[in-house]
Amino acid sequence: MKVSDTGEFGFIDAIKTNTLFDESTVVKGIGDDCAIYRAAIGYDQLITTDMMVAGIHFSSQTTTPFDVGYRLGAANISDIAAMGGIPRQAVVAVAMPKDTEVSYITSVFDGLKAICRTYAVNLIGGDTVTTTGPLTLTVTLIGEVPAGQALLRSGAQVGDIVIVTHHIGSSAAGLALLLAGITDEQFAVCKKAHQRPEPQVILGQWLRQQGATSLNDISDGLSSELNEIAKASKVNIEIDSTAIPIHKSAVQVAQQLGVNPLEWALYGGEDFQLVGTMPAALHSVIAKEESIHCIGRVVSGAGQVILRTADGETYPLEAKGYDHFK
Template sequence: MQLKDVGEFNFIHSIQDNTIYDPATVVNGIGDDCAVYKSSIGYDQLISTDTMVEGIHFSFHYMMPYDVGYRLMTANLSDIAAMGGIPRQVVLSVAAEEYVDTDILQDIYRGIKDQCRRFGVNLIGGDTVRIKGPMVWTITIIGEVPFGQSVLRSGAKVGDIVGVTNYIGYAATGLAALTHSLQGYSMTTIGHQRPNPQIELGIQLRELGIHSMNDISDGLSSELWDIAQASQVAIIIDEARVPLHEETYKLAASLQTNPVDYALYGGEDFQLVFTAPKSLESSLQDLDGITIIGEVIEGTPSVQAITKDKTIRTLDGKGYNHFHE
């Protein structure tokens, strides 16, 4: 059935079930002009928004509608993880053509709701509008963090070590495999279609006392540049220490590309990159999924890498940029 046959309000009613997963924080959810939620005493509030446009951020050639919702929710949750925060509420806006099949919309919502359920996040409102052109989905997420404990990009200090969570370049590997119709990349393909945010690790890192953090949505190089510029420091990493999945090495050999570039410039892993005092190194290594890849040094803002042949190259501050061809 098409959206025009269902109508805006009937469609909204159809997706209202299973939207509240932490009722203690909600006074009133979907149904009024505004939702009403409770903020926690002793916490700062976090808010972020993210938009995915059909044909730019996702394609139904490479993922199912469920994956689109799952990935959109992950992108928003990852912003909260990057602050060391706890996600609480989301509001959601969708713009779609009147002829779109409502089953597609329902499956996208199912992906969003499953991620909300997993992390105890409430879907408390939003909007549905008609558009001529590609589908557009926007989520605004609200989270919280103990007073004064948000982990910012601007906190890196000379002498810090630089670390990352899990594998980097995972999603870019999966996308490249899908784009080239290559078989044998099941792990990274799933990583592209259904990445997961690092909420738990973000909280653990914040509680340990790290100095700065960023999520890896636009590529490791770009995110390191964000930290370097915000903190007015220089960063150097060892390319050999960047954790890459075996499928990334396999793909790079097949396509004759540099495997580490999938991590540096690929993006959408939704992992975390952070800096921390060196005194925390042993505690960090006790956490699952943490790899130390470099250090913060004196100098004007820059990001450099030690290559496999032991030369030093300056990394571009590039990742995915919506306004750059």
């Protein structure tokens, strides 16, 4: 059955159930011209939006419809995590060709609901239209953070350490596997990192509470995110290539495909891990956390990122992550 058979309201009826996962913050969800939610006293409101277009952000070769929805949710939730915030409410806009299968789009919503359930994000409204172009999905997410405590890209200070969470490059490794048609289960970690990435909401809040000075989520690649912090903070950032955490599975994938795994870590993107800076005095605190790695330091400068290689050489690290218009 296609969406042209159900009509707009039939489609809405098919996806509007199981959308509230923290009803304490919702006055009115789906069903009126606007949704109504309660903003917490003493918190600043955060808002972000992400769009995914078929053929640009996903394809049937590498992503199931469930994973399309899951990844769309992850991208938005990760933005809130990068502010040290708490994700709360989401609205969804969908532009569908008339011949879109209802089973496909409901599976997309199943994936979106799954990650929203994990992070107690309510789906409280949206819009549906038809299009002569490709399937397009947009989520706008509202979050909150204690007033005045949001972590910005512009807060890095000379003397800070540079940190990153978990491992990076795994999503790019997973994409390479899927495109190559490699189904070996020993690489499941990388495939999962690409198809169902996990935004670092808890670590983002913990870093804020510990006194992080800046934070960014790794959506477009480590090199791009570091350059954004360096430029916004008007400092230079020096990182050690040997300290960048790359999962052993991604290293094995790279060996099999003849790729330098460091390229995936620096430029691959879509890991949705966090990179940021913290006062050097907190180095001992970070050293106790297996999920957080120190990869460099902040020095005086005018917005440049410097990479130190294993043999001691240094060179400027350009922002060569994903760019929609290049």
